Amino acid sequence: MTAVPAARPAPSPTQEDTAAMSADVPAAAERRPLTVLQSFPEPRETTNPYVVMLRDALAAVPGTRVLTFSWRRALTARYDAFHAHWPEILVDGNGPLKKLVRQALFVLLLLRLRVTRVPLVRTVHNLELPEGISRRERVLLRWAERVTAARIRINDSTELDAGTPVETIVHGHYRDWYAAHPRRDRRPGRLAFVGQVRRYKGVDRLVEAFGETTDAGLSLRIAGRPTSDGLAERLREAAAADPRISLSLGFVPDADLVGEITGAELVVLPYREMHNSGGALAALSLDTPVLVPDNAVNRRLAEEVGAGWVHTYTPPLTGADLTGTLDRLRAEPPAAAPDLSRREWDDAGRAHVAAYRRARAALRR
Template structure:
């Protein structure tokens, strides 16, 4: 069991960035120049339609904090621009590339980037989206990512149940909701008996286990909808074979735009997320933001989420997932539907924006000391 990280006690500096003053401001007739904004470089490029909404909402929340400037990532900015902190989300993306040449160039740039952060004493702050390094990466990528870990000045976890070692300061800033993000898109009428998995289909998310468990049910009033882009043709073929064998299963195997995601989730009676490993889930928060209950593995993080949002919204099962888990959850949900909307008041993005800026400033102040 790893030790729970100690609370950060470093005070927030009142002005952790130097003020660039106009020499003429020494005159009583000329007002002093405004302080330079605290600038943070994010590890993602300018958002596109397929960009994870989490980082887009974070960028917007940071932009709304007075005195803060946000830069999205490019190698030119990383190596030449002025910024006060660097915030990494999935650093493995920075050492990967399409083809051996592009990957090698990126890895060389990554080395220069880490050296620049060290030379300028600029803090690297990392959000711990995943606890382990990605599978299937090369030895060189692993070495570079371990180096980035050692260079990290502060880590941000997005739920209180994530246990991290005590070697690097840890901040807790919970994952924000999606209510505002999805508000522009119309919802569909709820379809009784509809179970759904919506989101990118990765092996660790256990969609194959969901299909197998659904096959154990015999109720023709049930249906299973899987919408999302598989990460391999092998996964896609497996899902197509399953759907062909059971007319109650329907598929949409491709990128799911926001409008379609809102439709798929709001149409479901229950969203099922049978992840083999689950400590953070944007999928669960997306479903709850759209007023759809979820079924998730039983663990500390999901029990805490269930307590936070209120009765009837987060249902858990003990792995492996079975057909009885699906039908039993629907029965309980129908017998005692939620009495109120899920409570997501702890997950306002304005609060998250201010908390992130405070974390960046603490990391910079500590590193400079």
């Protein structure tokens, strides 16, 4: 990946800026709640917990109103900021006709944001555009990038260009989200991958590395829904060849996810490219060590949470990486729970609201 200069954080408004903002905004507007439209619809069981926890944290901030997404709301409702998470979802659809309709609506949305001077704030979950999208989708997403008023990065190691103001609001933990579900007893030698099985997550390499081990006391558990039939079939073939591998290839409800993670001695996330990982934070929130690729983001996470929780390897993953990590973990188990104090959702909610207000004020100036 080509190196880019680190982004400059958005400057805090000065007293003169604040006075100018107040002069530009009518008194009635100051009294009404700050209304934010999120880019995700009303949550369901399968919705990413990150956005649900963000919605709840925003709603808890006094003077804030949160709307979930529908095209009717996006094009007709009154709101002060639009927060996009994975904008590629908004230009995709099941079937050519639905996709074309959504893309036309997306154009109208961007035009409406420009005419009404409503800022588009985007969380940078991924550094690159998705693979396999059409030229039209790529053009629309590039357009959205150009009109973005502020970007939010969820770890402070993310390097972005300096063209658009950047806020850093770290990914919150999952402790409260999973607190209601019972934990399992740890199974010695159990390695686990839990979460949606995507090609870039390298689960096939994990299976190959596990096959290099010979210890009959080791086991590998893979729980999650593959994104393609080909991935699912390859995993089934691997499991059939090694009785130590077990699979649960479907959506993993929260209660089952807690059981799968807490029942493992080590969660392995062999992503080919790892920038932000809710999977790592989910495991740490459930007091389970993780093995992840060695990079700047994961080294910073290891320093943050304390010794013994985040173990790294130099890709490609090997069987020796798996057994060596277990040996180190058993020789020096963590002395205390992971430190996730920087990742409280109350703090994240207030920081997001401040970011929306700064983006709105800057755009209106």
